[in-house]
Amino acid sequence: MTGTPGRRLRGQVTRARVVNAVLILALVLVVAGSALIARHTQGEQASFAGTDSIATDLIASQGHTSWFDPLLRPGSSEVESGLFALQAALGAGVLGYCWVACTVGGCVSGAQARASRPGAKSGAMTSAWTTRRPRPIPRRAPTRCRDSRTSIRRA
């Protein structure tokens, strides 16, 4: 196990990690900060109702009525928030799958991946994962065997 630069970085404070941490912190601050500002300026009046429903209520208050009802309406707000959570979970699941697949196996299949990665930074573990794809295995395996056989014969 010689070339595994990914391991060496584990636990180390790198510039990229500091930047990412700062960005995540900024993200949390913007969202939490704006909620706190609303609480501070409006007190209990800040109900955090959805803008979509506020606009709908505004239109209804002008005397306009809806002419078509949703085909399916979640029975309660609990069911509705559950379905929203399901949507987020489905999306996050796919996103996570893509991330892991790209990190571990490389998004580009087989030989193209290795050709387009000039430094071949990925090391032994990554190539083992990419060879899961059908083509490279038969090509790589025989060369390895032949090498070992010749080395045995030479020995």
Added chain:
Amino acid sequence: MHIAEGVLPPLQALGWGLASAGFVVHGARRVMVLIREQPETRLLLGAAGAFTFVLSAIKLPSVTGSSSHPTGTGLGAVLFRPPVMAFLCTIVLLFQALLLAHGGITTLGANVFSMGVVGPWVGYGAWRLLRRHPLIAIFAAMTLADLATYITTSAQLALAFPDPGSGFVGALVKFLSVFALTQIPLAIAEGILGVLMWRVLTSVASPELNRLGLLREARSDAAAGR
């Protein structure tokens, strides 16, 4: 930005539906071509769709005391060009309209137009203008795609329900005060998330970004600007 079911007058609903249909069909064709000619970008395409799927489900509180959700369409528009997002957004909006009673079938056209057409195109425009600095460009693309979507929704509602006294402009101001102000901090948050996503993508998927021509384009713009 979801205009509720049955809110828009039938003629306008139909008009927005027709306006969006062309973009969606074109987008669906682009997705087919992309999958056939560059199958290696499928994972990234799935990620872009999933990103929008997640973000449009998350309602966050904002400074106005109301809450709203980001759209996440800027990232996909930058990666795959805006037409692809018209198709992906239609899937997201259909899911929400059919299962969550959020948005609607009759207002699908109007919602696709704001979230899947105007937002992505504005975001892509911002990317094209600023891409010699990719991180600034992706921030602007995500933020402006989000804001543009909500501004479009406000305009659509103002067009349908002009104020009795002050007409379209009065109604636009009223709807913008509901949507746009609330959206500003969320759009900024989305921009920051976009920068994070870009950093992740350039570290795990730079071959794909190269294949899509993004890194090369950014570099050549930077070289031309020097």
